Amino acid sequence: xxxxxxxxxxxxxxxxxxxxxxxxxxxxxxxxxxxxxxxxxxxxxxxxxxxxxxxxxxxxxxxxxxxxxxxxxxxxxxxxxxxxxxxxxxxxxxxxxxxxxxxxxxxxxxxxxxxxxxxxxxxxxxxxxxxxxxxxxxxxxxxxxxxxxxxxxxxxxxxxxxxxxxxxxxxxxxxxxxxxxxxxxxxxxxxxxxxxxxxxxxxxxxxxxxxxxxxxxxxxxxxxxxxxxxxxxxxxxxxxxxxxxxxxxxxxxxxxxxxxxxxxxxxxxxxxxxxxxxxxxxxxxxxxxxxxxxxxxxxxxxxxxxxxxxxxxxxxxxxxxxxxxxxxxxxxxxxxxxxxxxxxxxxxxxxxxxxxxxxxxxxxxxxxxxxxxxxxxxxxxxxxxxxxxxxxxxxxxxxxxxxxxxxxxxx
Amino acid sequence: xxxxxxxxxxxxxxxxxxxxxxxxxxxxxxxxxxxxxxxxxxxxxxxxxxxxxxxxxxxxxxxxxxxxxxxxxxxxxxxxxxxxxxxxxxxxxxxxxxxxxxxxxxxxxxxxxxxxxxxxxxxxxxxxxxxxxxxxxxxxxxxxxxxxxxxxxxxxxxxxxxxxxxxxxxxxxxxxxxxxxxxxxxxxxxxxxxxxxxxxxxxxxxxxxxxxxxxxxxxxxxxxxxxxxxxxxxxxxxxxxxxxxxxxxxxxxxxxxxxxxxxxxxxxxxxxxxxxxxxxxxxxxxxxxxxxxxxxxxxxxxxxxxxxxxxxxxxxxxxxxxxxxxxxxxxxxxxxxxxxxxxxxxxxxxxxxxxxxxxxxxxxxxxxxxxxxxxxxxxxxxxxxxxxxxxxxxxxxxxxxxxxxxxxxxx
Numbered sequence: 001x002x003x004x005x006x007x008x009x010x011x012x013x014x015x016x017x018x019x020x021x022x023x024x025x026x027x028x029x030x031x032x033x034x035x036x037x038x039x040x041x042x043x044x045x046x047x048x049x050x051x052x053x054x055x056x057x058x059x060x061x062x063x064x065x066x067x068x069x070x071x072x073x074x075x076x077x078x079x080x081x082x083x084x085x086x087x088x089x090x091x092x093x094x095x096x097x098x099x100x101x102x103x104x105x106x107x108x109x110x111x112x113x114x115x116x117x118x119x120x121x122x123x124x125x126x127x128x129x130x131x132x133x134x135x136x137x138x139x140x141x142x143x144x145x146x147x148x149x150x151x152x153x154x155x156x157x158x159x160x161x162x163x164x165x166x167x168x169x170x171x172x173x174x175x176x177x178x179x180x181x182x183x184x185x186x187x188x189x190x191x192x193x194x195x196x197x198x199x200x201x202x203x204x205x206x207x208x209x210x211x212x213x214x215x216x217x218x219x220x221x222x223x224x225x226x227x228x229x230x231x232x233x234x235x236x237x238x239x240x241x242x243x244x245x246x247x248x249x250x251x252x253x254x255x256x257x258x259x260x261x262x263x264x265x266x267x268x269x270x271x272x273x274x275x276x277x278x279x280x281x282x283x284x285x286x287x288x289x290x291x292x293x294x295x296x297x298x299x300x301x302x303x304x305x306x307x308x309x310x311x312x313x314x315x316x317x318x319x320x321x322x323x324x325x326x327x328x329x330x331x332x333x334x335x336x337x338x339x340x341x342x343x344x345x346x347x348x349x350x351x352x353x354x355x356x357x358x359x360x361x362x363x364x365x366x367x368x369x370x371x372x373x374x375x376x377x378x379x380x381x382x383x384x385x386x387x388x389x390x391x392x393x394x395x396x397x398x399x400x401x402x403x404x405x406x407x408x409x410x411x
Numbered sequence: 412x413x414x415x416x417x418x419x420x421x422x423x424x425x426x427x428x429x430x431x432x433x434x435x436x437x438x439x440x441x442x443x444x445x446x447x448x449x450x451x452x453x454x455x456x457x458x459x460x461x462x463x464x465x466x467x468x469x470x471x472x473x474x475x476x477x478x479x480x481x482x483x484x485x486x487x488x489x490x491x492x493x494x495x496x497x498x499x500x501x502x503x504x505x506x507x508x509x510x511x512x513x514x515x516x517x518x519x520x521x522x523x524x525x526x527x528x529x530x531x532x533x534x535x536x537x538x539x540x541x542x543x544x545x546x547x548x549x550x551x552x553x554x555x556x557x558x559x560x561x562x563x564x565x566x567x568x569x570x571x572x573x574x575x576x577x578x579x580x581x582x583x584x585x586x587x588x589x590x591x592x593x594x595x596x597x598x599x600x601x602x603x604x605x606x607x608x609x610x611x612x613x614x615x616x617x618x619x620x621x622x623x624x625x626x627x628x629x630x631x632x633x634x635x636x637x638x639x640x641x642x643x644x645x646x647x648x649x650x651x652x653x654x655x656x657x658x659x660x661x662x663x664x665x666x667x668x669x670x671x672x673x674x675x676x677x678x679x680x681x682x683x684x685x686x687x688x689x690x691x692x693x694x695x696x697x698x699x700x701x702x703x704x705x706x707x708x709x710x711x712x713x714x715x716x717x718x719x720x721x722x723x724x725x726x727x728x729x730x731x732x733x734x735x736x737x738x739x740x741x742x743x744x745x746x747x748x749x750x751x752x753x754x755x756x757x758x759x760x761x762x763x764x765x766x767x768x769x770x771x772x773x774x775x776x777x778x779x780x781x782x783x784x785x786x787x788x789x790x791x792x793x794x795x796x797x798x799x800x801x802x803x804x805x806x807x808x809x810x811x812x813x814x815x816x817x818x819x820x821x822x
């Protein structure tokens with residue numbers, strides 16, 4: 001992948017950048033996700049190899065960091081390669097959604113992955129109870145959780161297979177751990193290539209290759225200007241990246257939306273996921289003429305596998321659109337992206353950059369995800385927040401548990 | 412539907428509110444969408460009644476305002492009632508997406524609705540050419556466009572059926588016109604009930620019922636505080652509203668992201684669509700602890716059709732979650748929403764309100780959409796922008812056409 005920045009970066013801040021690089025290298029010794037590209041995956045591969053061939057559906061019971069990453073990769077690759085098994089997700093307590101998803105699944109041909117880092121996620125456990133009560137066979141379930149969690153103890157009693165999250169890997173940084181790798185590998189996705197893509201970005205950054213300077217420059221600019229450019233738009237010109245943008249929204253929003261460690265302030269950069277050219281007809285007006293509080297990153301694909309041409313037909317009265325004739329759709333979509341970038345450059349006050357990934361394959365998405373994880377860590381470090389916690393979501397959980405307890409009492 | 416505001420509204424601004432109401436009443440005489448709930452739909456109904464019964468798929472070729480509205484309604488209702496015909500959308504020039512969608516469709520059992528207000532939308536016409544070249548039979552297509560557009564002239568020459576957009580109805584305000592009604596009616600959706608829901612909100616607002624004061628208060632607050640609260644989050648607690656949030660993003664973003672009429676400033680309120688409880692595990696942290704630049708509207712369903720209960724099983728080591736036992740999922744999701752609202756209220760600096768719609772049916776979604784259209788018009792009026800144009804998207808289109816023309820020349 002390549003990343004090209006169109007805004008002006010400061011040549012003066014070498015010291016800040018050196019300090020940032022040192023801080024990230026130090027984090028790499030503590031924070032687990034950095035080292036996932038080099039992990040040993042033999043366990044996962046041998047589990048997948050011996051997996052029941054009659055199983056057609058892999059069903060993830062998980063929410064947030066337990067589902068967004070594998071969904072992003074699965075949906076990215078799906079149009080290009082037919083998965084070996086279908087991947088489903090139960091992520092909501094919405095009864096309509098539960099009924100609707102169950103309609104699609106033959107339980108006898110399905111295996112359930114129950115994924116909860118803490119082991120006590122209300123959504124996951126409530127749906128698990130609903131499915132487990134009439135289907136209590138231990139071989140239908142595999143559990144992924146933190147070692148020693150209550151879910152771990154439950155799964156041990158049940159004598160089901162359990163995988164543990166590696167230490168110090170937060171949910172939203174867990175896609176390249178067993179949390180993402182296991183469901184994806186079961187669906188026939190090449191997880192080695194995925195890690196290879198991530199490793200390439202890691203190497204390039206830490207060994208001061210192409211990715212080094214551009215990541216430092218971008219992180220520094222975003223962090224320095226976080227009060228002005230408090231919205232970051234990711235504008236991806238491929239429908240395949242739709243769920244990737246949802247993964248990015250969690251990663252970015254939950255990591256950077258915090259009280260600063262050493263100040264009284266609430267800070268954050270709001271993530272927005274957009275898909276082109278569709279969102280040219282929805283969100284682009286706001287970027288072009290709205291408040292100047294948005295930075296925009298465009299993502300383009302270098303290669304599309306499908307050679308689909310617009311046929312050379314002249315439609316009476318629509319002759320002005322004959323300029324479309326004989327153009328390949330992949331040329332058109334790339335030109336659409338370039339045209340929007342050009343138009344936005346003329347606006348001058350909107351910080352733009354462009355990422356080009358090779359094609360729809362495992363390596364590309366592995367690179368892209370690791371790139372965004374690194375960028376998030378770097379911006380978080382400079383913004384003086386704890387990138388890896390999420391204390392703000394606890395209050396609602398406590399209130400919910402009180403409500404549930406008082407309802408249980410009253411019945 | 413009910414709307415309850417949790418932030419403090421000013422009792423002092425009666426004059427501004429009166430002026431706003433007068434301005435909106437005046438707009439109603441010019442701007443077409445206001446009067447759509449009372450339109451005559453006999454044409455559409457008789458067309459649908461005589462429609463070929465062997466057609467199983469309705470395929471919309473349209474983008475932005477030509478697709479987001481019907482998609483939102485179709486996807487909202489789909490889990491509750493099996494559609495008479497399936498609705499598909501070609502909204503992208505992404506070749507992977509085109510190939511992927513074509514896989515699902517038997518052309519012989521499909522009818523294509525070509526929707527373009529201007530008649531010259533690049534995405535729509537390029538995909539139309541791709542489909543029309545090998546399938547040039549006029550009876551396979553129905554056209555929806557502005558009277559007198561080039562697409563109108565083309566369709567007349569072809570001798571296909573044409574429907575016209577009513578005058579002064581912009582794309583993003585067109586869902587309750589033939590643009591939304593025709594595809595939905597062909598799929599068996601009760602469009603009379605849809606309009607009835609919209610009419611109820613219209614009546615309530617214009618005849619000073621329940622909706623009158625709350626809409627004035629909310630619009631005034633949003634407009635007055637648009638520089639501070641420059642992000643509006645719509646947090647809907649039902650998976651069925653996922654595409655509704657995408658419709659809202661276009662409506663809000665493209666209408667309000669503008670240069671002010673009488674100032675030099677770029678203004679706008681950035682729309683964010685969220686779905687609960689899923690996005691509690693993604694975006695909530697940013698709302699709770701991030702920068703105080705977001706207002707949040709929660710949408711709840713009063714009734715869920717499905718009575719799905721969490722079974723009364725005790726899972727060893729997970730006994731603390733027995734408080735979930737015997738709870739219905741619809742109770743749980745409502746309590747989750749209420750708990751988040753309570754937690755956010757404790758933060759004090761976040762303007763909150765809550766909309767409750769009755770259930771997943773046509774009237775509810777009709778009400779909700781008209782409510783949001785009204786609110787958008789009112790906020791736009793107060794923010795001194797032209798709510799109904801989108802001049803910012805032209806620059807990119809012009810650059811694209813130049814690129815295409817020069818490529819055509821070079822070949």
